[in-house]
Amino acid sequence: MNRLGRGAVLLILGVVVAQLVLDGSFGAFVQQRMRIPLAVAAGTVVVLGLVDLAVALRERSDDELDRPVGPRVGWLLAAPVLVLVAVAPTSLGAAAADRVDSFEPSRPDDLAQLPENDPFAMQVLDFVTTARWDETGALVGRRVILEGLVVNDADLPDGFHLTRFLVSCCAADGIPIKVTVRGVEEPFADDQWVRAIVTLRESSAATDLNREVEVDVVEIVPAEAPASPYESPF
């Protein structure tokens, strides 16, 4: 690629990444803590692109203009830009939920104390971990607010899997965490975000660790997608 091409590719890449940061849609791909590193990187790439364009515009002869200053493989940097604009990819949803085995929490060192208030909100990750490993059964029957997206299942006529993705680094390593919600009267579409008050049927620590975490629904309403669609183990 010549200098003008290199500058052009860097500039659009930088602008598109800056746009992801500004409108917050980077949260579909990476974690919120990447906001500042991404902003700095986008700014740097924009500056590098502008420097190239400025130098290219001052170059005097055609020979100088045509001189390669980067390998052909560099044109591929335009590919993520194309994909972002053409497909407008969204955060992980029902289509991704059946690709990988669901998250199975290992035995935690200690479990968080449950709050007194009723109902109380919990991360889906904490809810599933407690449901699996709390031998005291303190969570059973408590009214808990969970937020997640709907993943329907043909074997579940009266419910769905309330799903959240656990992301360690970026969306590509996302693993679904599922809670099986029963007793839903009006079905929801796949990928609809919901906010539900639920009660845990039984703690698997007492029965069978391989069983799904099953809850009964008390109340359920559609919700807006949260700014951070993923939960992080760290």
Place this chain on the structure above:
Amino acid sequence: MSGGAVTSTDGGPGAVPARSRRPLLTRGWGPAALVVPFVVALAVRDRFDPLTADDVQLWSTLFVSIAVQALPFLVLGVVLSGMIAAFVSPELVERLVPRRPAVAVPAAGVAGLALPGCECGSVPIAGRLAAAGTPPAAALTFLLAAPAINPVVLISTAVAFPGEPSLVLARFLASFTAAVVVGWWWAHRRGDEPLRVAGHEHDAPQRWLRFADTASRDLVHAGGYLVVGAAAAASLQLIVPRSTLDAVAGNEVASILVMAALAVTLSICSEADAFVAAGLPQFSLTSRLVFLVVGPVIDLKLIAMQSGVFGRRFAMVFAPLTLVVATLSAVVFGQVLL
């Protein structure tokens, strides 16, 4: 590709530096690269519904997320390597590396720890070192160690595997060991047989321009391969049937061989490869360690670059040697530490 069918417009030998500038729009692909992707992408989005199909959406999410996650680390790496190219002279590096191979080899490995940069950046630096009189074995050790164990690479590995600090340690030790073993082997078998070195220069006059030029050159180089790697990881997740992927990943020997082969073919920059490895959660940690140790020292891009700088005959011996040593080192440290 750049500036495809272009003939020089100025006259014969010794022509004055021509002022015959073509109009902006005919100067190669640059202006097109600014506009065409957006027009094509918008047209595609409005015309074709299939692009919203589940698999296309999911592929795009995986692909973009690996590329976006790796970008800040890539940029940090090329900024530092640009600084080194512009502000640190090869003479300084050369003075820091001792002459006796037995000591010089590990010392060159440690020097690799201090000099961030992609493997693409370390090939020319190693070439400059060898040309400046550093023992060849030490220059080669630097070539292998610098891209594998520099701080940017270790930080990006820690970010990609936040729950696995031992993986960072294992990566460091396995890569360092592989680099030193190859270096000593070279010193023992090939002695001081000099390396033929082809030049490579950054020729911008001012330092700041040289800095920007080196950073941009490394960025489009490494970024291009990162895009290949991200696309490959996303495709592996979606195109290979889950049962096949699970079967391979379930067999430790098969997954080590597959991950080593992937590392060689994908040619991902060492500052970005941890994110691609994190995107393949089916595979065992040891096989992903093999991917992280093999990739920075031997892949298709490096074989091409090493053939260019050191000659084809050198690359024919060096590439398989490095592959075997790096794989074994990763397997051993993976067994002990992971």
